[in-house]
Amino acid sequence: MRLRATPTAARPATVAAALLALFLSFLVLTPPAEAAPTGFRVQNGRLLEANGNDFVMRGVNHAHTWYPDRISSFAHIKAKGANTVRVVLANGDRWTRNDTADVANVVSQCKQNRLICVLEVHDTTGYGEQSGATTLSRAADYWISVKSALAGQEDYVIVNIGNEPYGNTGYTAWTADTKAAVQKLRAAGFDHTLMVDAPNWGQDWAFTMRDNAASVFAADPDRNTVFSIHMYGVYNTAAKVNDYLNRFVEAKLPIVVGEFGHNHSDGDPDEDAILATTRQLRLGYLGWSWSGNGGGVEYLDMVTGFDPDQLTSWGQRLFNGADGIAATAEEAAVYSGGGGGDTTPPTAPGTPTASGVTSSSVTLTWAAASDATGVTGYDVVRVGGSTESAITSSTRTTATLTGLSPATSHTFAVYARDAAGNRSPRSGTVTVTTSSGGSSPACGVGYRVTGSWSGGFQGEIVLRNTGTSAINGWTLRWTFPDSQRITNLWGGTATQSGSEVSVAAASYTATIPASGSVTLGFTASRSTANPSPTAFTLNGADCSVS
Numbered sequence: 001m002r003l004r005a006t007p008t009a010a011r012p013a014t015v016a017a018a019l020l021a022l023f024l025s026f027l028v029l030t031p032p033a034e035a036a037p038t039g040f041r042v043q044n045g046r047l048l049e050a051n052g053n054d055f056v057m058r059g060v061n062h063a064h065t066w067y068p069d070r071i072s073s074f075a076h077i078k079a080k081g082a083n084t085v086r087v088v089l090a091n092g093d094r095w096t097r098n099d100t101a102d103v104a105n106v107v108s109q110c111k112q113n114r115l116i117c118v119l120e121v122h123d124t125t126g127y128g129e130q131s132g133a134t135t136l137s138r139a140a141d142y143w144i145s146v147k148s149a150l151a152g153q154e155d156y157v158i159v160n161i162g163n164e165p166y167g168n169t170g171y172t173a174w175t176a177d178t179k180a181a182v183q184k185l186r187a188a189g190f191d192h193t194l195m196v197d198a199p200n201w202g203q204d205w206a207f208t209m210r211d212n213a214a215s216v217f218a219a220d221p222d223r224n225t226v227f228s229i230h231m232y233g234v235y236n237t238a239a240k241v242n243d244y245l246n247r248f249v250e251a252k253l254p255i256v257v258g259e260f261g262h263n264h265s266d267g268d269p270d271e272d273a274i275l276a277t278t279r280q281l282r283l284g285y286l287g288w289s290w291s292g293n294g295g296g297v298e299y300l301d302m303v304t305g306f307d308p309d310q311l312t313s314w315g316q317r318l319f320n321g322a323d324g325i326a327a328t329a330e331e332a333a334v335y336s337g338g339g340g341g342d343t344t345p346p347t348a349p350g351t352p353t354a355s356g357v358t359s360s361s362v363t364l365t366w367a368a369a370s371d372a373t374g375v376t377g378y379d380v381v382r383v384g385g386s387t388e389s390a391i392t393s394s395t396r397t398t399a400t401l402t403g404l405s406p407a408t409s410h411t412f413a414v415y416a417r418d419a420a421g422n423r424s425p426r427s428g429t430v431t432v433t434t435s436s437g438g439s440s441p442a443c444g445v446g447y448r449v450t451g452s453w454s455g456g457f458q459g460e461i462v463l464r465n466t467g468t469s470a471i472n473g474w475t476l477r478w479t480f481p482d483s484q485r486i487t488n489l490w491g492g493t494a495t496q497s498g499s500e501v502s503v504a505a506a507s508y509t510a511t512i513p514a515s516g517s518v519t520l521g522f523t524a525s526r527s528t529a530n531p532s533p534t535a536f537t538l539n540g541a542d543c544s545v546s
Contacts, residue, residue: 039154040193042217042224045252047193047284049333050155057116057256057284058329059084060302060318063292064106065095065122067306071109073290076308078113079377079417080319080393081326085110086118086160086258086286091142093134094123104149111156113376114335118195118258118286119150120160126201129167136162136181144188155334158193159185160258164230166199174199175212179219186221195226195258202230202259210244213253228258230288231274233267235260241273249281256284261300262314262488268456268523271488275323287318299490299521304508308377309394313493313506320390326379346371346416349378349397351428359406359435359539361473361510365398369416369424376417383411383429392507402473403493403504406539407436436540442466443543445476445536450521456487457530461520463538465512471538473510476503476520478533484526491520 039050049055059082062073066088077085087106089098098106103119110117121142127133139162143150150157161181166174178196185194196216198204209216213227227248235241248255257278262271278285291306293299302315311319319325336343350367369375377395381388391412392399404410411431416424446462465471476492480499492503509518536543 038191039156040158040224041222042193042226042254045249045254047226047254047256051333053333054282055116055284055332056282056328056330057084057118057286058082058325059086059115059118059285060287060325061086061088061259061289063088063289065090065098067292068098068102070292070306071105073306074109074113074115075376076303076306076395077290078115079308079395081329081417082115083329083331084116084118084284084286086120088122088163089119091121091123091134091139093138094125094132097142098146100146100149103146107149107153107157114331116158116332117153117156118158118160120163120195120197122163124162124165126167127165128170128173133167136165136177137184139165140181140184140188143185143190147188147190150190150192154192158195158226159190160195160197160228161185162197164197164199164202168200171199171206171208174208175216178216182216182220182225191222193224193226194220195228195256197228197258198230200234201232202228203232203234204229204244205234210247213248214251217253226254226256228256230259231257232259232261232264232269235269235274236267238270238273238277241270241277245277245281245283249283256286258286259288260285261288261297262317263299263490263523265296268458268487271317272322275318275321279323279328287314309392309396309399310507311392312508313490316392316493319393326390343422344372345422346375346418346424348425349414349416349427352380352412352414352430354412354430354432356400357432357434358473360404360475360505361400361402362404362410362432362434363398363400364412364414364430366414366427368397371416371418371422371424373418379415379417379423381413381415381426383413388413400507402507402510403475404434404473405475406434409433443471443536443538443541444546445538445543446546447532447536449530449532452526452530456523456525457484458521458523461522462517463512463520463543464517465514466544468514470514470516471512474505474512474539476536476538477501478536480533481531482527482529484524484530486522486524489520489522491518494522 041048047055062085064087121139123134124139198209217225260274291301291303293301304310346369349369352364352366354362356363379393380391380399382391411429413429414427444464444466448460449457450460451458486494486496491509492506494503
């Protein structure tokens with residue numbers, strides 16, 4: 001708009017009124033433009049989706065680069081209730097490079113299964129200490145080389161620049177190198193939320209990341225960087241977990257637990273404190289890892305052999321335990337409620353029927369539920385009056401439950417879950433009474449302490465079948481003679497009341513062939529004394545002890 005010339009002079013008041021009207025018209029017609037945020041963003045120390053929803057990661061790590069054929073794992077992880085998956089990739093410096101097409105397929109799998117993708121380059125692990133490890137700068141170059149697979153995916157993808165980018169040597173360079181990598185990606189046009197791992201093999205025991213996080217965040221032109229701490233043996237007490245995470249919260253700096261486990265070769269992390277504290281502070285966590293671990297840390301597998309129906313004790317704890325994924329995960333709004341996605345639950349599965357009832361196991365079978373977008377899994381629960389507890393999950397319409405108490409009445413039901421995370425109404429219930437066990441197979445137990453430290457120890461139990469027929473499903477019980485208390489156990493699921501311990505078989509240890517054995521490992525707290533148990537029972541029968 002512009003003023004037209006007039007042949008006569010206007011009075012000053014008239015001119016002023018006209019100019020004011022013109023100015024006001026510009027305010028009405030041309031309001032200042034404000035671009036909508038692109039994808040995830042950090043605000044006031046919180047990770048937000050583009051629509052402003054707070055997003056709290058609840059998920060697991062998946063070793064895609066070493067198991068590229070396990071694509072079905074994305075659907076299985078979603079079926080367990082996760083809202084996020086952290087995907088291991090390689091830039092080719094240390095492991096076989098995941099090319100642009102593969103990265104695009106990973107992103108597609110995440111979106112198809114309504115998961116948020118955290119993508120990380122693993123080749124940086126332990127740089128400065130680990131032979132063959134590469135730099136953060138090289139990792140940034142990799143992201144730039146596969147940028148076409150990530151462009152436009154800012155609502156669904158978070159770029160974790162490099163995994164554990166320093167060991168315990170030269171880690172003071174972390175601050176400058178991290179800033180440079182962030183700025184390299186921003187200069188290349190990356191609008192994604194970036195995630196940066198701590199040095200010291202991810203555990204930041206020297207507090208390099210903690211003490212320099214504010215300057216790293218400020219060095220990001222987009223102020224859109226999230227910090228990731230890996231909690232293993234360094235974080236073996238609730239006090240350490242609480243102190244580290246609360247310092248970031250108080251500084252209004254975004255923090256997630258990008259990896260953690262229930263046990264590790266460098267010590268015993270306090271996974272209960274990690275889960276409880278992240279729930280209290282509404283911080284994200286990503287457990288390590290779905291399946292495929294080796295090198296002595298196979299106990300960190302959440303499922304055995306990538307089979308979603310074989311949850312390990314660690315998987316059971318993380319997915320179905322207190323403060324775990326099933327209880328606390330909320331699907332990203334880009335897929336559901338706030339994103340206009342599927343909010344219709346599946347129909348209820350059929351009432352389960354029981355077969356193969358023994359003193360400690362039963363097989364349940366039920367009719368499939370139906371859903372417009374497809375059922376991705378079923379959750380089996382134990383029902384007791386008005387309460388229920390998770391038992392296992394299955395991608396099929398059948399599940400074998402093991403480790404049940406003999407001569408006991410058990411009531412079970414089933415829920416269906418779809419790809420959007422919607423849960424069906426509960427099925428009808430079935431009540432099963434396990435047998436007394438009759439003449440239980442003979443058994444032998446070998447108990448030994450494999451390591452100890454002030455206030456704690458690690459033990460091993462070898463459970464032997466000394467009978468002539470296979471044991472299918474078992475519960476092992478013993479009483480500690482002092483104040484020992486189980487903190488973690490692998491090979492079964494432990495419960496403890498006072499000094500009495502009961503261990504139900506894991507799916508992968510439930511069957512012990514004649515003359516065969518299974519091995520359980522555990523960590524426990526103790527006082528000064530640590531006497532060994534002297535008696536064990538298996539399915540109610542006494543075992544010999546050696």
